[in-house]
Amino acid sequence: MSGVFGALLESRDWLLADGAVGTNLFRMGLEPGEAPELWNATDPGRVRALHEGWVGAGCDIFLTNSFGANASRLARHDAEDRVYDLNRRAAEIAREVADAAGRPVAVGGSIGPTGEGVGPGGSLDASAAEAMFGEQARGLRDGGADLVWIETFSAPAEFEAAVRAAAAAGLPWCGTMSFDTNGRTMAGLDVAGFAALVAGLPAPPLAFGANCGVGASDLVRSLIGLAGAAPGAALIAKANAGVPKFVSGRILYDGTPELMARYALLARDAGARIIGGCCGSTPAHLGAMRVALESRPRGAAPDLAAITGALGPLSPAETGPGTGS
Numbered sequence: 001m002s003g004v005f006g007a008l009l010e011s012r013d014w015l016l017a018d019g020a021v022g023t024n025l026f027r028m029g030l031e032p033g034e035a036p037e038l039w040n041a042t043d044p045g046r047v048r049a050l051h052e053g054w055v056g057a058g059c060d061i062f063l064t065n066s067f068g069a070n071a072s073r074l075a076r077h078d079a080e081d082r083v084y085d086l087n088r089r090a091a092e093i094a095r096e097v098a099d100a101a102g103r104p105v106a107v108g109g110s111i112g113p114t115g116e117g118v119g120p121g122g123s124l125d126a127s128a129a130e131a132m133f134g135e136q137a138r139g140l141r142d143g144g145a146d147l148v149w150i151e152t153f154s155a156p157a158e159f160e161a162a163v164r165a166a167a168a169a170g171l172p173w174c175g176t177m178s179f180d181t182n183g184r185t186m187a188g189l190d191v192a193g194f195a196a197l198v199a200g201l202p203a204p205p206l207a208f209g210a211n212c213g214v215g216a217s218d219l220v221r222s223l224i225g226l227a228g229a230a231p232g233a234a235l236i237a238k239a240n241a242g243v244p245k246f247v248s249g250r251i252l253y254d255g256t257p258e259l260m261a262r263y264a265l266l267a268r269d270a271g272a273r274i275i276g277g278c279c280g281s282t283p284a285h286l287g288a289m290r291v292a293l294e295s296r297p298r299g300a301a302p303d304l305a306a307i308t309g310a311l312g313p314l315s316p317a318e319t320g321p322g323t324g325s
Contacts, residue, residue, distance in 0.1 A: 003146050003172065005106035006206060008060055009234060014268050014293055017238060017276025018054040018062035019286050021110070023253075025050065025065070027282075035077045037069040040089040047090075051097040053283035055105060058290035061274070062098075062105070063149050064090040064140060067112035070132045072124070083132075084139040091143025108149030108174065109140030111162055119157030126161045133165035141169045150175035151238075152212050154185035156197050167203035174274070176211040176236050179222045181315040191222050195229035209236030212278045215243040216255065216263040217311040220270055221304065227271035234274070237267035241280035243312070253280025257288035262310045264289035269299045 008015055025036045028046050039047050047065050054062040066087045071080040079086070091109055098105040111133055116124045124132075137148055148166035150173055153159040159175065166173040177185050177194050184190050189197070191210070198208050208230075210222045219239035226235055242255025255263075260277060267275045275293070277285050308314060 003106070004104050005061060005108075005146050006172070008104055008106060009206065009273065012060075013298070014272070015060040015274045016058055016286065016290050016293065017108075017236070017274050018059045019241070019277035019281030019283070020279050021050065021063065021065055021067060023280050024053075024282060035068065035074065035079065037066055037074070037086050037090065038077065038079065040065055040086050040093060041082075044089070044093050047093050048097055051094055054286065055097060055101045057283040057286040059276070059286055060105060061108050062094065063108045063110040063151070064094045064143075064145060065110070066090040066136065066140060067110045067151065068115075069139075070111070070114050070136055072114040072116050072132060083135045087136045087139025088143040091140045091145040095144030106146045107144065108147055109137070109143075109145030109171070111136050111140075111148055111150050111166075112152050113154065113158055118155055118161060122157075126157050129158055129161035130164050130168075133162045134168055137165045137169035137171060141171050145171065147171055147206065148173040152176065152178045154178060154189070155187040156189060156193075159197065160201065163201055163203055163205075172206050173203070174205055174207045174236060176209050176238060178212040179210055179218070181214055181218065183222060183225065191225035192229040195226060195233075199230070207234035207236050207274050209238070209272065209274070211236070211238035212240060214315050215240060215312065216259065217307050217314050220263065220266050220302070220307050220311065221314060223267060223270045223272055224301070227301075235272045236274045236276075237270075237272035238276040238278045239263055239267070240278045241282070241285050243315070244279065251279075255280060255285070257285045259311060260285040261288040261292035264292050265296055265299070266302050266307060266310060268293060269302055271301065
């Protein structure tokens with residue numbers, strides 16, 4: 001492996017990734033319906049402050065503010081002609097923070113789904129999706145991202161298009177899919193199918209795994225399934241901070257830093273090499289996770305009873321370990 005992320009992954013038992021971008025930018029003043037990626041141009045100071053929070057919490061890798069910076073999503077804000085510039089600026093801001101950290105910290109160039117159906121029956125064919133992701137990847141590369149981080153995907157054809165775009169830009173990649181309460185993505189792919197998809201790609205990942213979904217219990221269950229389907233793989237776990245709840249017109253997450261610290265230990269014991277948070281997770285959550293990982297030795301791989309005892313019930317409890325059965 002080359003680059004700072006590869007060197008960290010080779011030299012360390014686990015790495016700490018970052019937490020939520022959108023959730024925290026809303027706390028910092030982002031308005032509902034506003035594209036967070038536009039802040040890379042209009043309010044870079046607050047984007048920089050979020051990245052600095054991840055570094056201060058002890059993260060080894062954090063992601064750029066570019067999740068939705070593709071032409072399809074930016075068209076909703078009349079900004080589809082700004083894809084390259086917004087991605088390049090996102091990576092530049094992140095690069096500045098990482099380089100000032102005083103220790104090795106990697107920058108992952110975040111690429112999320114287009115929001116369109118990709119492949120047969122969808123509104124985009126795979127080549128069009130690849131072109132969209134390619135514009136992002138080139139901007140992230142030119143801004144200084146160490147790798148492309150493909151996250152929160154559901155459909156195999158769209159995921160493959162993003163991987164091809166990363167490879168064409170000359171960047172290594174990591175990737176995660178989001179699994180629901182039945183252990184499947186919204187497109188119906190289970191963790192065994194995801195592992196098989198990754199194994200068949202011409203450009204292999206540095207690491208892959210699961211993010212978002214429901215709560216921490218469900219994500220660790222998916223991780224157990226991935227570890228069984230891809231033994232020896234470098235796996236990623238990025239769970240939401242608890243279970244989402246709709247309160248007074250807003251989605252809130254009930255996971256405390258203490259719960260996320262327990263999740264981090266279980267994720268490591270289940271086989272994750274890169275452990276972070278997703279929706280609702282703040283630098284305070286990540287700081288607690290770092291302390292737990294540094295102070296507690298590795299344990300045995302957890303079973304479902306250990307997971308639910310530490311993190312709360314599965315949704316639904318009868319679903320098997322990430323298999324959708």
